[in-house]
Amino acid sequence: MSTLKISGLRAAVSGKEILKGIDVEIKAGEVHAVMGPNGAGKSTLSHVVMGKPGYEVLGGSVTLDGTELLDLPTWERSQAGLFLAMQYPTEVPGVSLIDVLSSSLAAVEGDGDDLARRLRDEADRIGFDHQFLSRPLNVDLSGGEKKRNETVQLGILEPKFAVLDELDSGLDVDALRLVARRVEAATEESGLGVLVITHYSRLLSELKPDRVHVLAQGRFVASGGPELADELEVSGYGAYVDEGPETEPAATVAGDPFADPLA
Amino acid sequence: MNESFSVEATSGLPGGRDRAAAVEAASLASLPTAESEDWRYSPIGDLESSGWRPVSAPPDDVEIDLFDDIIEHRSATVTVIDGFVTSVDVDPGYAAKGLVVEIVADVAPLELDLAEPTVFDHLHRAFSPAAIRIATPAGLVVEEPVVVVTHAAASESVSFPHLIIESGEGSDISVVERQTSTTAAALSIPVTELTTGAASQLRYVVIQENGTSHWQIGRQLSTIGAQSTLSSGMAVFGSRYARTRTDSRILGRGATANLVAAYYGDNDQVHDFRTFQHHEARDTRSDLLFKGSQDDRSGSIYTGLIHIHPEGANTNAFQTNRNVKLSEDAWAWSVPNLEIENNDVHCSHASTVSPVDGDQRFYLHARGVPPSVADRLIVAGFFDEAIQRLPVVAARAEVQRLVDEKLDRRNEHR
Incomplete structure (x- = not known):
């Protein structure tokens, strides 16, 4: 049984420490939800785990079945089996979805057979119009269409673990249900383990979490069962936030051009 | 240039123009230098003029690829070797309908009232043997393209191809020119003149695949008539240094110029474009999109001007130049300009020079695409927009092949 283990993960953006020690262990088929206020470090966590440039890992480890991903x-x-559904999927002009996925599949086993059919099947499962499959990647897609596009790719690539960074944003209620059910099905069919990052509990009514973690000020300040999500829906994050919400700086390779030079 | 470019050297060339006067004018003009604004950033100063000589006759043993594996269906085929038209083959059906493909020696001098003649213009006037003229009579729609194959064979020599395309009123013509050369050092000074009659369509694509010791200093002059559309595409992949100056004069009311280019340099190549969009009538439109990439130590220069003349009311004019630098040592200069003498216009210009986009890269890497494959997809995707705008559909596959070939070479090196 596969395991994704994050231990003592600390990371900084532009010299500012955003993640101050994250510990979580996700087993195949489990769904872990990470909730928290704006600026808590949720997106930073997803980016650092996937290795996006512009973040400095200060310590800790992320292992998938013992392999150090960092x-x-x-x-x-x-x-190795990790997938990131991005909060803001990037537009890549002139590059088709099928070219990206076939290049990914070809890099290991060359199992690109029947990809076009599989793409149509995956699209049908979440009500994603086939016309979007032949568009250049994410170009001129609405926010919701981009999230469905991410879900189609998740279905094709069949990862062991998926980090879903606000997969719910931009989706209407019906689309949200279809997408959440698709991910839930993957947890059952192929044992997909999920780290789902969200502001709201509505996603979690379809994609049932085994554990819920509250991320605030760079740490998991509380963890519990699914009831924690319901509790947060009622009471908010006030109990977990000492000060006002911190702003999570966007990572820029060249550093923040608006930074105070005297700071 | 040097003493090889003499009046005596023109003696074997057809008459019909005052070659001696042009030789004289050329001898009085000096070679340009990169000091002048016209040639800034270019390696024109490296052009060794001493060894060159004009070609006096085409070699007779040159095998030439007629490009028929790429463009199978065509209305005519013309071959031009070292500036000499060596064969003309016109589909009899189109010939009967009046499609003209002829050799013309007594061509009028270039109308350069908007551009100062250079030494290269004088040399062209003096030493170009003859022009090939492709013309449609009024109303003729030519479904298949005319193919012109222009080849530079002789080494250490300068050739002067001259292509004239004229679309008669209400006619429709497509021409694809493929330029090739041997691996030898040679200089081509081509002139292409495009003239659209009222309400006609003229589509022209030139695909430049010269060898990397080849130099090219070309000029494209267009005059665009009322309600007509000129669509001109350039795909520039070859030559050590290739410069094209395009002067598009949009002269007729309601006329349109669509200008597109894809260019890709590697090693020490330099691709240089100087473009002018002159709006000299009302209700006119021009749309320029030039996209290029530069690898290794190669570079590109783009300087462009949209000039709205006082009579150019209700003009829409756009100019976009985008460059992707693929190596630290590659370089690109991009200088778009506007000169507007009428207030009733919509104009925009944009230019970018940047490396492969980091977010696009990360997205593809996050999907498991290896870095070399990801860059390849992104760069090919970058060119896709320009390739899809090439006005002759039959030419697109070859340009796509050239992009792929450059990308293959890139991956082999890494």
């Missing part, structure tokens, strides 16, 4: 380039993390 030592691998991003594409090898993906090939």
Whole structure:
């Protein structure tokens, strides 16, 4: 049984420590939800785990079945079985979805057979219009269409673990249900383990979490069962936030051009 | 240039123009230098002029690829070797309908009232043997493209191809020119003149695949008539240094110029474009999209001007130049400009020079695509927009092949 283990993970952006020690262990088929206020470090966590440039890992480890992912380039993390559904999927002009997925599959086993049919099947499962499959990647897709596009890719690549960074944003209620059910089905069919990052509990009514973690000020300040999500829905994050919400700086390779030079 | 470019050297060339006067004008003009604004950033100063000589006759033993595996169906085929038209083959059906493909020696001098003649223009006037003229009569729609194969064979020589395309009123014509050369050092100075009659369509694509010791200093002059559309595409992949100056004069009311280019340099190649979009009538439109990439130590220069003349009311004019630098040592200069003498216009210009986008890379890497494959997909995707705008559909596959070939070479090196 596969395990994704994050231990003592600390990371900084532009010299500012955002993740101050994250510990979580996700087993195959489990769904862990990470909730928290804006600026808590949720997106940073997803980016650092996937290896996005611009973040500095200060300590800790992320292992998938014992393999240290932090030592691998991003594409090898993906090939090892990690998937990231991005909060803001990037538009890649002139590049088709099928070219990306076939290149990914070809890099290991060359199992690109029947990809077009599988793509149509995956699209049908979440009500994603086939016309979008032939568009250049994410170009001129609405926010909701982009999230469905991410879900189609998750279905094709069949990762062991998926980090879903606000997969619910931009989706209407019906689409949200279809997408959540698709991910839930993967947990049952192929034992997908999920780390789902969200602000709201509505996603979790379809994608049932085994554990819920509250991320605030760079740490998991509380963890519990699914009831914790319901509790947060009522009471908010006030109990877990000492000060006002911190702003989570976006990672820029060149550093923040608006940073105070005297700070 | 040097003493080889003499009046005596023109003696074997057809008459019909005052070659001696042009030789004289060329001898008085000096070679440009990169000091002048016109040639800034270019390696024109490296052009060794001493060894060159004009070609006096085409070699007779040159095998030439007629490009028929790429463009099978065509209305005519013309071959031009070292500036000499060596064969003309017109589909009899189109010939009967009046499609003209002819050799013309007594061509009028270039109308350069918007551009100062250079030494290269004088040399072209003096030493170009003859032009090939492709013309449609009024109303003729030519379904298949005319193919022109222009080849530079002789080494240490300068050739002067001259292509004239004229679309008669209400006619429709497509021309694809493929330029090739041997691996020898040679200089080509081509001139292409495009003239659209009222309400006609003229589509022209030039695919430049010269060898990397080849130099090219070309000029494209267009005059675009009322309600007509000129669509001109350039795909520039070859030559050590290739410069094209395009002067598009949009002269007729309601006329449109669509200008697109894809260019990709590697090793020490330099691709240089200087473009002018002159709006000289009302209700006109021009749309320029030039996209290029530079690898290794190669570079590109783009300088462009949209000029709205006082009579150019209700003009829509756009100019976009985008460059992707694929190596630290590659370089690209991009200088778009506007000169507007009429207030009733919509104009925009944009230019970018940047490496492969980091977010696009991360997205593909996060999907498990290896870095070399990801860059390849992104760069090919970058060119896709320009390739899809090439106005002759039959030419797109070859340009796609050239992009792929450059990308293959890139991956082999890494």
